[in-house]
Amino acid sequence: AAVASVRDVSKTYGARKALDGVSVEVGAGEMVALIGPSGSGKSTLLRSITGLHPIDSGGTITVFGEVVQQNGRVTGAVRRARGRLGMIFQQFNLVGRLSLFSNVMLGALGRLPSWRGLFGVWPGADKDKAMAALHRVGVSEYAAQRANTLSGGQQQRGAIARALVQGAKAILADEPVASLDPVSARKVMELLVELNKRDGLGVIVTLHQVDYAIRYCDRVVALQKGKVVYDGPSTGLDTKR
Numbered sequence: 001a002a003v004a005s006v007r008d009v010s011k012t013y014g015a016r017k018a019l020d021g022v023s024v025e026v027g028a029g030e031m032v033a034l035i036g037p038s039g040s041g042k043s044t045l046l047r048s049i050t051g052l053h054p055i056d057s058g059g060t061i062t063v064f065g066e067v068v069q070q071n072g073r074v075t076g077a078v079r080r081a082r083g084r085l086g087m088i089f090q091q092f093n094l095v096g097r098l099s100l101f102s103n104v105m106l107g108a109l110g111r112l113p114s115w116r117g118l119f120g121v122w123p124g125a126d127k128d129k130a131m132a133a134l135h136r137v138g139v140s141e142y143a144a145q146r147a148n149t150l151s152g153g154q155q156q157r158g159a160i161a162r163a164l165v166q167g168a169k170a171i172l173a174d175e176p177v178a179s180l181d182p183v184s185a186r187k188v189m190e191l192l193v194e195l196n197k198r199d200g201l202g203v204i205v206t207l208h209q210v211d212y213a214i215r216y217c218d219r220v221v222a223l224q225k226g227k228v229v230y231d232g233p234s235t236g237l238d239t240k241r
């Protein structure tokens, strides 16, 4: 089933239409960039897919074949959908005073046992899973370090590891590289490409830099004032003005 199928979705905040009749389908295994100027509705679209924003009535959103929003209501299927969608944010959303490893365990277990912190006495299977995920994203050597002592790029890769141990089948990333220096940004984008191409995870990523969308994503959906103004291959975009 498709990662997300968005049909005729509008979202109004007071008098402001953040999304205006948006229809987009993202297939399993696709890597799609969502681009557009600030305020064009990118975040609103991502949050609508995860059910964080109830949409206006009239539109429908399905995630992996299950309806998560319809008739202006978020359905019960949204819990399952959230389990399948790994959310990545611009500010990483790790618990700064916890180790990177604990952050990933927090993702795997939902909460930390009271005897946490004694590194090495975690349930073996979960620990192996968390370490494998940290290894997968290339930050296993920082496992024992507090998240807030790591660079932005390391933290963002840790956040991706947390999504992986949560069993994400797709990654929804909202400006994941906007706070990173160019080198870290490139590494995070390359990691997303690898998870997409090698592991088959669907990726929807909002980017305000068109050149990243062209370089790393197969398909681009461009929003302007809440409407889709381009949806097609990234190679079809011309950055020269």
Ligand code: ADP
Binding pocket: 013, 016, 017, 018, 036, 037, 038, 039, 040, 041, 042, 043, 044, 045
């Ligand atoms: P983008 O991610 O492309 O910058 P957003 O989805 O954040 O765009 O915002 C789209 C529009 O909706 C903007 O005009 C923004 O000000 C407005 N908006 C977003 N969130 C809210 C909110 N919680 N309350 C009111 N208006 C909002």
Ligand code: ADP
Binding pocket: 038, 039, 043, 175
């Ligand atoms: P971004 O550029 O990442 O979309 P914003 O600065 O637009 O971030 O929004 C940050 C937060 O403020 C979001 O939670 C968004 O929903 C909310 N927000 C954005 N615009 C408005 C608004 N006009 N009124 C209320 N909340 C808003």
